[in-house]
Amino acid sequence: MISLSASSFLFALLRFSQNKPGSTHFSLRQPRTRISSPPAFFRVFSALGSNRDPNGSVLIETTASSSSSLETSAAADIVPKSTVSGGVQDVYGEDAATEDMPITPWSLSVASGYTLLRDPHHNKGLAFSHRERDAHYLRGLLPPTVISQDLQVKKMMHTLRQYQVPLQRYMAMMDLQETNERLFYKLLIDHVEELLPVVYTPTVGEACQKYGSIFLRPQGLFISLKEKGKILEVLRNWPEKNIQVIVVTDGERILGLGDLGCQGMGIPVGKLSLYTALGGVRPSACLPVTIDVGTNNEKLLNDEFYIGLRQRRATGEEYSELMHEFMTAVKQNYGEKVVIQFEDFANHNAFDLLAKYGTTHLVFNDDIQGTASVVLAGLIAALRFVGGSLSSHRFLFLGAGEAGTGIAELIALEISKKSQIPLEEARKNIWLVDSKGLIVSSRKESIQHFKKPWAHDHEPIKELVDAVKAIKPTVLIGTSGVGKTFTQDVVETMAELNEKPIILSLSNPTSQSECTAEEAYTWSQGRAIFASGSPFAPVEYEGKTFVPGQANNAYIFPGFGLGLIMSGTIRVHDDMLLAASEALAEQLMEEHYEKGMIFPPFRNIRKISARIAAKVAAKAYELGLATRLPQPKELEQCAESSMYSPSYRSYR
Ligand SMILES: NC(=O)C1=CN([C@@H]2O[C@H](COP(=O)(O)OP(=O)(O)OC[C@H]3O[C@@H](n4cnc5c(N)ncnc54)[C@H](OP(=O)(O)O)[C@@H]3O)[C@@H](O)[C@H]2O)C=CC1
Ligand SMILES: CC(=O)C(=O)O
Ligand SMILES: [Mg+2]
Numbered sequence: 001m002i003s004l005s006a007s008s009f010l011f012a013l014l015r016f017s018q019n020k021p022g023s024t025h026f027s028l029r030q031p032r033t034r035i036s037s038p039p040a041f042f043r044v045f046s047a048l049g050s051n052r053d054p055n056g057s058v059l060i061e062t063t064a065s066s067s068s069s070l071e072t073s074a075a076a077d078i079v080p081k082s083t084v085s086g087g088v089q090d091v092y093g094e095d096a097a098t099e100d101m102p103i104t105p106w107s108l109s110v111a112s113g114y115t116l117l118r119d120p121h122h123n124k125g126l127a128f129s130h131r132e133r134d135a136h137y138l139r140g141l142l143p144p145t146v147i148s149q150d151l152q153v154k155k156m157m158h159t160l161r162q163y164q165v166p167l168q169r170y171m172a173m174m175d176l177q178e179t180n181e182r183l184f185y186k187l188l189i190d191h192v193e194e195l196l197p198v199v200y201t202p203t204v205g206e207a208c209q210k211y212g213s214i215f216l217r218p219q220g221l222f223i224s225l226k227e228k229g230k231i232l233e234v235l236r237n238w239p240e241k242n243i244q245v246i247v248v249t250d251g252e253r254i255l256g257l258g259d260l261g262c263q264g265m266g267i268p269v270g271k272l273s274l275y276t277a278l279g280g281v282r283p284s285a286c287l288p289v290t291i292d293v294g295t296n297n298e299k300l301l302n303d304e305f306y307i308g309l310r311q312r313r314a315t316g317e318e319y320s321e322l323m324h325e326f327m328t329a330v331k332q333n334y335g336e337k338v339v340i341q342f343e344d345f346a347n348h349n350a351f352d353l354l355a356k357y358g359t360t361h362l363v364f365n366d367d368i369q370g371t372a373s374v375v376l377a378g379l380i381a382a383l384r385f386v387g388g389s390l391s392s393h394r395f396l397f398l399g400a401g402e403a404g405t406g407i408a409e410l411i412a413l414e415i416s417k418k419s420q421i422p423l424e425e426a427r428k429n430i431w432l433v434d435s436k437g438l439i440v441s442s443r444k445e446s447i448q449h450f451k452k453p454w455a456h457d458h459e460p461i462k463e464l465v466d467a468v469k470a471i472k473p474t475v476l477i478g479t480s481g482v483g484k485t486f487t488q489d490v491v492e493t494m495a496e497l498n499e500k501p502i503i504l505s506l507s508n509p510t511s512q513s514e515c516t517a518e519e520a521y522t523w524s525q526g527r528a529i530f531a532s533g534s535p536f537a538p539v540e541y542e543g544k545t546f547v548p549g550q551a552n553n554a555y556i557f558p559g560f561g562l563g564l565i566m567s568g569t570i571r572v573h574d575d576m577l578l579a580a581s582e583a584l585a586e587q588l589m590e591e592h593y594e595k596g597m598i599f600p601p602f603r604n605i606r607k608i609s610a611r612i613a614a615k616v617a618a619k620a621y622e623l624g625l626a627t628r629l630p631q632p633k634e635l636e637q638c639a640e641s642s643m644y645s646p647s648y649r650s651y652r
Contacts, residue, residue: 113137120181121284124648127152132651149648153187157194166203171214173199174207177273178217181283185646188277193602196274200554201534202509204270205255211263212305219269220288222262224309228322232329244285244565245339246330247271247366250293250323252313252346253402256481256512259346261295262308267344271366271557278602279558279609280643281565291326293319319349327357337568337627339561341366347401351450362564364572368406370553370560371479373577374599375407375504376414377584378551379475381598382529384588386474386500391419393429396471398464398486398514399479400432400439403506405450407477408432410577417578427453431471435480437462438471465489468497475502478514482507486515491523499527504551506533517548531598549599556580559609559639563616566639568628576619583615584608606643613639 116136117123124132126147133139147155156176163169173195177184188195197203207214227234251264268288275281293314300306314322330338342353342365354365364370379390386393390411397404408430415426432439432454438461439447439454447455461467468476468490476494478486486505494501501524505514517536520528526541531549539546560580564572587600587608600608614635620626632638 111136114141117141120178122651123180124149125152125180125183127648129650136651149183149186152183153190156183156187157191160195160198166198167206167210167214169198170203170207171216174219174269175216178219182646182648185273185277185283185644188273189606189646192277192605196554196602197535199273200270201255201552202511204266205257205509205511208254208260208263208266209257211260211266212300212303212307215305215307220265220290222265222290222292223322223326224262224292225294225314225318225322226309228325231322231325232332235329235333238287240284240287242285243287243334243338245272245275245281245341245561246287246289246334247275247341247343248289248291248326249342249344250291250346250349251295251308251344252349253367253481254344255508256483257509259295259297259300259313261297261300261306262290262292263300263306264344265290271341271343274554275558275561276644277558278554278605279562279613280606280639281558281562282644289326291322293322323349323353327361331361336570337362337565339364339564341557341561343367347448347450350402358572362570362572364557364560364564365402365406366553366557367402369410369572369577370557371403371506372406372410373556373560373580374553374584375477375506375551376410376578376581377555378504378531378549378598379411379502380414380581380585381588381593382475382502384593385529385596385598386498386502389415389418391415391421391426391429393474394472395430395475395477396467396473397430397432397477397479399477399481399507400434400451400454401479401481404432404477404479405454407479408454410574410581413574414578414581424453428456430454431456431458431467431473433461433464433467438467465493468493472497474498476504478505478507480507480514481512483512483514486519488519488523491515491520491528495524495527500529501527502529504531506551508533508552510534510536517546520548521546529596529598545595547595547597549597550602551599554602555584555599555605555608556612558605559583559612560616562609562639562642563613564620566613566628566635566642567617567620567626567631569617569620569625570627571625573619573623573625575623576616579615579619580612583612587611607640610636610639610643 111119111122113136116138126142126145127149128138128142129146133142160169160172163172173184176187188199221234221238223231223234247268249264249267251261252259254260254264254267265288268290272286272288275286276283292308294309294311295301296313300308301310330340340361340363342350342363344367345353350365350368354363354368357363383389395408395411397408412423412426412430415421416423419426432451434451436443436445438458439451440458440460441455443455443460458470461470464485465487476486486503491503494503503515503520505520507513513532513534517530517532518539520530521539521541526544526546531551533550533552535550536548539548560576563576587604588597589600592600617626617635621631
């Protein structure tokens with residue numbers, strides 16, 4: 001490590017041309033003044049994000065459009081060794097935001113040769129040009145051919161399509177993410193509809209179940225009971241410093257697959273790749289976390305390949321203390337503007353965590369809030385087919401947990417606001433069934449707090465089909481986590497009661513879906529408006545093609561999170577969820593309605609996310625919860641232009 005003064009920067013650059021292969025470090029003290037309009041070279045340096053190579057090796061990267069002043073022949077970069085939260089690498093851009101520019105030492109480092117090929121953040125494989133190969137000691141380490149990123153995408157898609165087993169595709173994608181990050185995201189963005197089921201539901205569910213046996217390299221941060229008292233240190237072990245989004249699970253309710261303990265890590269990793277691919281948040285700003293307090297899954301406890309703590313789940317104070325230490329450490333390390341997304345916690349913890357930290361942290365529960373927002377959007381869009389307003393419909397849920405009661409509450413809130421009636425009144429048309437039957441006020445057993453608002457006066461009913469007959473819902477929503485529960489009887493009864501029954505089977509993965517698309521269309525004689533949590537292929541029925549929608553919170557959370565980040569919002573508010581729903585519903589075009597769709601295709605998701613982000617940010621400004629001032633005029637444009645691009649940069 002050689003220390004340099006700021007003025008000797010150019011001298012340092014000259015030295016790079018004589019660098020030996022491998023990685024070399026220089027450090028350069030930044031002048032202790034803020035740079036209001038940074039020179040071009042500083043912008044390039046901030047474009048890189050923090051030092052991501054475990055060896056500390058980073059390159060200068062320039063884009064094709066970069067100014068000539070950036071086109072230096074040296075393979076160098078300056079990155080802050082440590083930066084303050086909300087600093088230069090925030091969502092505004094890889095190369096904007098100077099106001100919060102950190103006043104910390106810079107480190108100037110070089111990667112070359114084999115180290116460069118092993119660095120997933122900078123590796124380009126065969127796409128390294130001959131000039132780059134010369135400049136970075138890559139000669140001989142690669143075969144002679146040079147191919148474009150587009151050809152790499154084509155080749156990788158060809159390879160992926162050869163795999164018959166979905167889990168093989170998942171593993172190939174994870175391998176790519178760990179070897180060539182930009183190619184991974186280019187693939188995912190360019191082929192989102194084909195690859196979403198690979199990196200996300202349903203395949204990620206199987207991956208979590210088998211995580212121990214397919215485990216090659218760790219992804220994300222594992223915080224177990226063994227780390228109690230040291231969580232801040234653990235966070236500091238993570239190579240990235242400027243974190244904007246954390247997705248955290250404790251693995252207790254992974255999709256509809258139950259307690260998968262530490263192996264739930266596949267979910268935060270998958271969700272965060274969607275934050276980048278669908279919402280444009282930089283990969284280096286995303287931190288997947290699994291809190292390991294044990295598992296009650298006997299099969300895993302007895303599995304020799306299980307990767308987590310081999311003990312039954314800690315509960316009560318032991319659990320709360322670990323979570324509290326984590327939440328405190330996150331705020332201490334990253335500040336209060338980091339989005340903490342709770343994911344796939346069991347409901348006995350999920351509601352309490354959201355309530356406890358909702359007033360002190362920027363927390364968002366995807367299963368309760370994100371799901372609610374996406375379903376509300378689908379219902380608003382579905383009104384086009386069924387007519388009336390939400391308040392004129394009757395809703396019945398199978399499943400009264402996080403997703404079920406979360407959706408129910410947001411529907412009631414929307415009805416209450418739109419119809420200007422009290423929330424209690426709006427709730428009256430919404431009914432829920434749990435494992436014990438219809439939730440009614442006369443139920444003898446105690447009712448969990450989150451179900452209480454839905455315990456209306458009615459005689460108890462055990463079976464779903466009988467509840468359908470009694471309640472006569474126009475909308476049936478499955479959030480039970482149990483597959484095949486919308487039986488033929490149930491769907492046929494819905495079709496008898498309604499010209500166009502709305503049927504949503506939200507449970508994931510596909511095996512847990514309450515019914516298949518084919519069942520919904522066939523049993524309703526092609527009249528159902530259907531969407532599911534995991535994707536189903538289009539269905540042919542009596543000469544017509546039906547395109548089922550995917551009612552999945554993946555439509556919401558990437559754009560929602562982006563909106564929070566770009567506005568520097570400090571707390572989530574329900575009105576932001578309503579704004580996100582409206583933004584999503586607005587994306588339905590005539591061509592979609594003609595196909596019977598209630599969700600727009602995922603192929604336009606980045607545009608959709610930008611619209612959602614803009615609406616969420618606008619709401620945050622309106623509510624006085626946004627801290628990034630002044631408010632940009634064109635929020636949607638701002639969201640679009642701040643999105644991460646996976647295109648390769650040239651290294652000179
Ligand atoms: N599409 C999407 O975007 C999302 C989908 N989901 C999916 O929704 C499902 C549920 O998730 P979540 O709400 O968090 O889970 P919870 O565990 O919080 O809730 C499950 C609910 O289903 C009820 N239930 C279980 N079995 C039956 C049964 N046989 N008949 C009737 N009710 C039953 C439970 O009853 P009881 O309370 O009596 O135990 C509970 O009320 C999962 O499969 C998940 O993957 C979740 C979030 C987003
Ligand atoms: C989609 C999702 O968040 C779930 O199934 O839990
Ligand atoms: Mg979830």
